Amino acid sequence: MSDDAPTILPQERSVFEQPSTLKWIWRGVPAACAFFALMNIVLAILHKTHPHFTIDAFPVFYGVVGFVSFSFIVLAGQHLRKILMRPEGYYDGEEGER
Amino acid sequence: MIPFLPSDISPALLLIVAGILAAGVGPVARGVIGLVAVALSALQLYALGVGTMEAPVIYGDTSIAGFEIIPLRMDKLSVIFATIFHVAALINVIYGWSHAKRIEASMGLIYAGSAIGGALAGDLITLFVYWEIAALSSVFIVWAGGGHAAFKAGMRYLVIQVLSGLLLLSGITVHLMGGGSTAFDLFQLSDENGVDLAALLILLAFAIKAAFPLLHTWLQDSYPKATAVGAVLLSAFTTKLAIYTLARGFAGTDILIPIGCIMTAFPVFFALIENDLRKVLAYSLNNQLGFMVCAIGIGTPLAINGASAHAFVHIIYKALLFMGMGAVLVRVGTTKATELGGLHKSMPWTTVFTIIGAASISAFPLFSGFVAKSMITLAAAEAHMLFAYLVLLFASAGVLEHSGIKIPYFAFFAHDRFAPSNTGKQRPEEAPRPMLIAMGLAAFLCIFIGIYPPVLYGLLPYETDYHAYTSEHVATQMQLLLFAILAFMLLVRFKLYPDEVRSVNLDVDWFWRVPGRKALMGAVHGTAAVWHVLWYALQNMVASVLRWLYATHGPAGVIAKNWAVGYTALTTAVVLAAVLLGVLFT
Secondary structure, three states: OOOOOOOOOHHHOOHHHOHHHHHHHHHHHHHHHHHHHHHHHHHHHOOOOOOOOOHHHOOOHHHHHHHHHHHHHHHHHOOHHHHHEEOOOOOOOHHHOO | OOOOOOOOOOHHHHHHHHHHHHOOOOHHHHHHHHHHHHHHHHHHHHHHOOOOOOOOEEEOOEEEOOEEEOOEEEOHHHHHHHHHHHHHHHHHHHHOOOOOOHHHHHHHHHHHHHHHHHHHOOEHHHHHHHHHHHHHHHHHHHHOOOHHHHHHHHHHHHHHHHHHHHHHHHHHHHHHHOOOOOEOOOOOOEEOOEEOHHHHHHHHHHHHHOOOOOOOHHHHHHHHHOOHHHHHHHHHOHHHHHHHHHHHHOOOOOOHHHHHHHHHHHHHHHHHHOOEHHHHHHHHHHHHHHHHHHHHHHOOHHHHHHHHHHHHHHHHHHHHHHHHHHHHHHHHOOOEHHHOOOHHHOOHHHHHHHHHHHHHHOOOOOOHHHHHHHHHHHHHHHOOOHHHHHHHHHHHHHHHHHHHHHHHHHHHOOOOOOOHHHHOOOOOOOOOHHHHHHHHHHHHHHHHHHHOOHHHHOOOOOOOOOOOOOHHHHHHHHHHHHHHHHHHHHHHHOOOOOOOOOOEEOOOOHHHHOHHHHHHHHHHHHHHHHHHHHHHHHHHHHHHHHHHHHHHHOOOOOOOOOOOHHHHHHHHHHHHHHHHHHHHOO
8 A cells, every 4th residue: 555645633534433433343344254265164064065076166266366366466566567558658758637 | 029119110210210309409409218118118129029039029020132031039148138238328318318429329239239130130141230220329439438539548448449340241151152041041161172261251250349358458548538428338239249240140150268367367466457448347258258259159958047147137237337437537537446435424325236246247246247157167177178268267367466455446445545634625516316226226136137047047048957056156156255255355454565656657559559550651651752752753754745745845945936938838838749649649
């Protein structure tokens, strides 16, 4: 994240910027991850899952795919900038900036 | 049936005529004409009825110059696309109620009409006509963005769209010369004799408008340069008409599976590094089209249902996302992530609606993407295509990254750049009311389809007993999304998520916008130089001929010399003698 974040007054913070809300999110999301992973494991034990391949029979396969894919996209994708990034106005000059 | 209209009139014509009328009236009348036209057109579509895939209902079947023309072919595939185009047209009319320029309101109706006409066309010639009307009407919407950059992007857009039209016309010509009929049905791209040229040309025409990889850049180039209203219009029609034509003409064509996989995967990376959030949405659009193309390649009834359902819900939530960013553009003047943040404090409704669009495109349960996209991944799984399946899952995580998180996060949360204590100004206002109504309608549809999918499944081309809401499906999808969100939180926490940077990122259009342009200009200058050389050589030659003539015939020339009277008499006598001698001896 950018460090040039403007500082704002405490009274200008919304509920989404309160530390208590952020703390709640930091607890809620991992808990929800655990819940659905557990749900999938239970479904697998009860033979209520219908895998189409060998690999997706692994109960938390989708969680792993989500986590790894997302991380890969962000970590690998940003290096594309080294090849593709040009200054604004590269094609159309100043008048292209809107 | 509409009492004062012929019973078999095309809904497309109603919208096209309304578009022409709208060009000549004021802003409120334009909106009223748009609403009435969309309502009449939808009524007409409903009155025409719908046949099955095997036995479509046909209207206006006629023969022109020996070619069979079928202006209206009503089966479940054509009607689901015509239906969603009506929904998109309605949303656009409302969204642009106070902000659409004259040309946008007018061309927008013509553009919507052409997409509906193309979807209902039963023959290739009618399809070609609407294909071209769509290209020509939509370019005005790009140009309406204003400025030289939009004009140039519009020109590039036009060249590429016209190229698609030419390829389609060439394909149709080759097809007809080879003894094919004008009917627009399934093509065989290849058989034991090799690749069919007509089918290849037609597929290429569709590929351009469906923004296949390497042919895609017109989309990311032009859509973000349109106005707030224009981008919403553009997002709905051209590419989805192309998806319809692919589903009609090339269902089950194997090559579409890897093409679709590439289409879903590569835009994910471009969207990550892009700063302009409307351009992020344009890449996201490309990624979504990939899901549909992949499904069309798989070609089973479930897959075609999946492609149609996905196109249907996609048009709504993509329009919703473009509307959210359009509202930001109207209020802030930019959609660059580097200049946005914290807008949820003063644009709460826009924030909520955009998040509903983001949840829908990310395929969260209870939102429309969930009930549609899962049909495509299931179709890949049932066909035991592991690679395609994995790519589609990967791309699903990618969708969450750029459309699910990046768009709402950077526009409405992230860093508050509009705090009055810093800017000394009021925060940007909430979106104008017509825009909020249009966004609200789209958001309602996203949720309604998400919680009551039978309303969508009843429209699908093939009978289905598909159930999206199984405990397994909910558990797997929620895992994929929540673990991806967890990854996002960790990446942000450890400062591994890339900063937004003011920049332009190159895509394959660089090849024709930089070296291609240089080569073209080189050819232009080279031609001019050769022409100059030839022209000067010609001028010199003409000048020397004139000089020689002047030397002989000019005032001082031999021919122009004054002759003495005696000399003249002598010459005359010689000539007379010669004539007399001639007469004597003949």
